[in-house]
Amino acid sequence: MIKSGRPPKGKELLSRDRILDSGLKLFLEHGYGNLNMEMIAKDAHVSMRTIYSYFEGKSGLFGAVIKRCSDQFVDSLSEHIDTEKALITFGKEFIYRVTRPDAVRIRTILIGESLRFPDLATQFYAQGPQLTLDKLAEFFQKKQQQGYFTNLDTNRLANHFFSCLRSERFHKLQLGLEPTPNEAEVDVWVNEAVNFFLYGYTAATLGTSTEGDFIQPIGEAIL
Amino acid sequence: MIKSGRPPKGKELLSRDRILDSGLKLFLEHGYGNLNMEMIAKDAHVSMRTIYSYFEGKSGLFGAVIKRCSDQFVDSLSEHIDTEKALITFGKEFIYRVTRPDAVRIRTILIGESLRFPDLATQFYAQGPQLTLDKLAEFFQKKQQQGYFTNLDTNRLANHFFSCLRSERFHKLQLGLEPTPNEAEVDVWVNEAVNFFLYGYTAATLGTSTEGDFIQPIGEAIL
DNA sequence: ATTTAATGGTAATATATATTACCATTAAAT
DNA sequence: ATTTAATGGTAATATATATTACCATTAAAT
Numbered sequence: 155m156i157k158s159g160r161p162p163k164g165k166e167l168l169s170r171d172r173i174l175d176s177g178l179k180l181f182l183e184h185g186y187g188n189l190n191m192e193m194i195a196k197d198a199h200v201s202m203r204t205i206y207s208y209f210e211g212k213s214g215l216f217g218a219v220i221k222r223c224s225d226q227f228v229d230s231l232s233e234h235i236d237t238e239k240a241l242i243t244f245g246k247e248f249i250y251r252v253t254r255p256d257a258v259r260i261r262t263i264l265i266g267e268s269l270r271f272p273d274l275a276t277q278f279y280a281q282g283p284q285l286t287l288d289k290l291a292e293f294f295q296k297k298q299q300q301g302y303f304t305n306l307d308t309n310r311l312a313n314h315f316f317s318c319l320r321s322e323r324f325h326k327l328q329l330g331l332e333p334t335p336n337e338a339e340v341d342v343w344v345n346e347a348v349n350f351f352l353y354g355y356t357a358a359t360l361g362t363s364t365e366g367d368f369i370q371p372i373g374e375a376i377l
Numbered sequence: 378m379i380k381s382g383r384p385p386k387g388k389e390l391l392s393r394d395r396i397l398d399s400g401l402k403l404f405l406e407h408g409y410g411n412l413n414m415e416m417i418a419k420d421a422h423v424s425m426r427t428i429y430s431y432f433e434g435k436s437g438l439f440g441a442v443i444k445r446c447s448d449q450f451v452d453s454l455s456e457h458i459d460t461e462k463a464l465i466t467f468g469k470e471f472i473y474r475v476t477r478p479d480a481v482r483i484r485t486i487l488i489g490e491s492l493r494f495p496d497l498a499t500q501f502y503a504q505g506p507q508l509t510l511d512k513l514a515e516f517f518q519k520k521q522q523q524g525y526f527t528n529l530d531t532n533r534l535a536n537h538f539f540s541c542l543r544s545e546r547f548h549k550l551q552l553g554l555e556p557t558p559n560e561a562e563v564d565v566w567v568n569e570a571v572n573f574f575l576y577g578y579t580a581a582t583l584g585t586s587t588e589g590d591f592i593q594p595i596g597e598a599i600l
Numbered sequence: 601a602t603t604t605a606a607t608g609g610t611a612a613t614a615t616a617t618a619t620t621a622c623c624a625t626t627a628a629a630t
Numbered sequence: 631a632t633t634t635a636a637t638g639g640t641a642a643t644a645t646a647t648a649t650t651a652c653c654a655t656t657a658a659a660t
Binding site for chain 4: 379380381382383384389392423424425426427430
């Protein structure tokens with residue numbers, strides 16, 4: 155039993171925030187269809203009335219929750235260090251983030267509800283992965299000006315790198331067939347992926363090695 | 378109004394088949410949660426009674442429907458032709474199949490319902506993509522005996538080829554952000570992917586070209 | 601001091617739907 | 631001919647739950 159009545163000055167939006175927090179937590183836990191409004195009200199310590207006064211029903215709340223976490227992208231690309239090292243650093247942060255259970259769950263729910271809420275997936279992708287891809291393409295373009303990766307559409311290159319990075323394991327993870335990788339496993343994962351990307355299958359066996367210098371990257375070889 | 382009563386000899390299982398057919402069609406169209414049993418009964422021209430006599434409720438029917446279409450895999454790999462041509466032929470059939478709207482929808486539903494039915498996704502993957510991956514690894518192993526792709530774990534190689542093949546576009550398609558590709562678009566898609574896989578970024582610009590022979594594949598170059 | 605806005609708590613309302621029950625009907629089994 | 635198995639059609643049952651309504655309560659606004 156929480157104190158009734160109008161909230162004190164400056165605290166009007168606290169309950170709205172709590173509703174969004176609880177909504178995110180519970181939607182991730184139960185999905186859309188299996189979560190009822192009473193659970194949210196109880197968890198956020200508000201009454202149903204308050205939820206309905208702030209949001210347009212259950213679907214409106216869901217949209218607001220998704221919007222609030224749709225602007226996550228990775229931008230840890232440095233043009234000043236070795237290409238391979240830059241890609242590995244970027245890849246590790248990216249893979250670590252997108253493999254967290256919450257991130258997997260949010261995509262699961264978005265995919266599952268894409269019929270009911272077709273716009274949400276569009277918005278999620280545009281404000282997340284697409285921005286990351288843009289940063290990657292930008293990076294490749296700068297590398298091109300330095301003489302690497304010549305004669306290539308940088309967007310396609312970025313897409314291809316994304317695919318190498320995700321690899322089959324990401325696909326299985328999204329299907330619930332793989333455990334969440336820890337930081338060390340992400341390192342191995344990304345090293346292998348970057349090697350495949352940079353050296354093709356000539357050097358993929360060096361997957362876990364940090365010494366890529368023994369083999370001339372293809373991009374430099376053709377300069 | 379359909380004829381009541383016990384069905385004639387030899388036709389006892391016809392209604393069961395119709396239930397499965399209607400179930401697949403309607404689950405694909407509406408998903409699990411938005412489809413009710415009456416719609417299935419009506420579409421299959423049976424009564425609810427018959428559905429419940431053949432299946433263990435809605436969840437049991439769903440499981441049976443998924444099982445019936447969980448054994449699709451691609452096995453069009455020839456060791457006797459040029460490696461690149463073999464991979465392209467295989468890739469085209471694979472990508473064409475997995476990009477059909479029904480195939481996309483079934484994965485959408487499996488992912489969305491993976492909380493409620495964790496075993497279904499496992500089974501689906503084991504009887505579909507995993508078998509395809511096994512065939513691929515087998516293919517690479519035979520190629521290794523011919524001197525290609527040396528010193529590589531063939532399973533990792535197969536996984537990496539899968540990733541190149543799917544590419545970012547598959548990911549977007551699964552999120553509902555891309556239209557279904559037609560046969561010609563699949564051809565372009567697969568040619569680019571195989572080029573990325575075989576030649577890395579040195580030759581990806583030849584994406585739509587069918588003449589890969591101008592560039593020595595990496596695998597042969599290191600022989 | 602009085603009025604108004606925002607809330608909690610609870611119950612009512614409306615609706616959807618999975619599942620079961622019941623009777624009539626048809627054809628197989630005997 | 632009689633009994634039994636399998637079905638259609640419909641209604642009943644149980645349940646879940648999104649949404650709204652109502653009154654009491656608190657604090658802001660005046």
